[in-house]
Amino acid sequence: xxxxxxxxxxxxxxxxxxxxxxxxxxxxxxxxxxxxxxxxxxxxxxxxxxxxxxxxxxxxxxxxxxxxxxxxxxxxxxxxxxxxxxxxxxxxxxxxxxxxxxxxxxxxxxxxxxxxxxxxxxxxxxxxxxxxxxxxxxxxxxxxxxxxxxxxxxxxxxxxxxxxxxxxxxxxxxxxxxxxxxxxxxxxxxxxxxxxxxxxxxxxxxxxxxxxxxxxxxxxxxxxxxxxxxxxxxxxxxxxxxxxxxxxxxxxxxxxxxxxxxxxxxxxxxxxxxxxxxxxxxxxxxxxxxxxxxxxxxxxxxxxxxxxxxxxxxxxxxx
Numbered sequence: 426x427x428x429x430x431x432x433x434x435x436x437x438x439x440x441x442x443x444x445x446x447x448x449x450x451x452x453x454x455x456x457x458x459x460x461x462x463x464x465x466x467x468x469x470x471x472x473x474x475x476x477x478x479x480x481x482x483x484x485x486x487x488x489x490x491x492x493x494x495x496x497x498x499x500x501x502x503x504x505x506x507x508x509x510x511x512x513x514x515x516x517x518x519x520x521x522x523x524x525x526x527x528x529x530x531x532x533x534x535x536x537x538x539x540x541x542x543x544x545x546x547x548x549x550x551x552x553x554x555x556x557x558x559x560x561x562x563x564x565x566x567x568x569x570x571x572x573x574x575x576x577x578x579x580x581x582x583x584x585x586x587x588x589x590x591x592x593x594x595x596x597x598x599x600x601x602x603x604x605x606x607x608x609x610x611x612x613x614x615x616x617x618x619x620x621x622x623x624x625x626x627x628x629x630x631x632x633x634x635x636x637x638x639x640x641x642x643x644x645x646x647x648x649x650x651x652x653x654x655x656x657x658x659x660x661x662x663x664x665x666x667x668x669x670x671x672x673x674x675x676x677x678x679x680x681x682x683x684x685x686x687x688x689x690x691x692x693x694x695x696x697x698x699x700x701x702x703x704x705x706x707x708x709x710x711x712x713x714x715x716x717x718x719x720x721x722x723x724x725x726x727x728x729x730x731x732x733x734x735x736x737x738x739x740x741x742x743x744x
Contacts, residue, residue, distance in 0.1 A: 440574040441559040442516045444551060447572055451542065451550075453510030454497065462492045493543065498535035502528045511572070521569050530568045537564030585616050585660060589650075592658035596644070601663055604641045609663070612638070612656050619653055631656060 466488060473481055500508050505525040506518030518526050541549035541563050550562040559571060612634050619627050631652035638659055639645065646655040
């Protein structure tokens with residue numbers, strides 16, 4: 426396990442790829458690249474029969490640069506570090522801080538790879554990977570990248586802390602459509618690990634995430650509410666909406682039986698006649714079991730036994 430610390434003092438647990446898996450991924454990539462290079466060379470050779478030797482040599486050099494060097498650079502740039510061989514072996518190239526690579530990282534890796542892999546038949550890359558503590562070759566050192574394993578054993582996800590009871594349902598009318606998935610992921614990661622962070626660092630992260638949520642949703646959090654509690658309440662509201670949508674999709678559509686005893690259900694658009702909820706014999710009088718309201722169970726569970734909301738433990742912001 427390699428511990429990388431981001432600018433927010435958050436430790437990232439990454440598993441660097443070792444030499445066997447990297448060598449297998451490189452062999453797959455080289456096989457594909459050389460196959461494409463030979464195929465294009467045959468086609469170009471047939472088309473350039475009438476050209477002189479100088480033109481053929483120039484075309485060969487151009488093909489070498491474009492296919493054997495430019496091809497891997499383009500693939501790693503477009504796939505954010507996942508070539509065909511790395512995809513087959515479950516590997517990915519990331520930056521030293523764990524972020525996705527860009528064109529400049531792929532360019533440095535490809536230029537150095539032409540020297541330490543193609544020209545030395547991989548000897549320099551193997552030696553550098555064996556010497557490095559994180560299995561990096563020279564191209565990774567100069568580019569500031571790291572090849573990590575993506576297929577690792579799944580761990581149980583930590584539960585999100587419940588929001589304060591007085592904030593449950595406070596943001597039911599909030600528009601969350603403009604919040605990207607990356608921001609939701611960052612908020613969830615903070616909430617599950619906020620008690621492991623330094624109070625000062627955790628408070629600054631929570632404030633920044635809360636400001637981003639406010640900018641995306643246009644709502645101002647209540648005065649005196651900690652940023653961590655505000656984040657927990659908004660995430661709880663999104664989870665409640667997802668649960669209601671999920672229950673609505675799986676609940677069957679039940680219609681009243683048509684008059685005359687034919688047994689055919691009425692038109693789906695017809696309204697259902699329901700008895701008042703306070704009447705003691707509402708379900709028995711209708712002659713059919715009561716139809717559950719989608720999402721009612723999730724809402725009751727969130728409200729708690731007192732109907733106010735939250736768990737008995739409440740929310741304890743880091744401090």
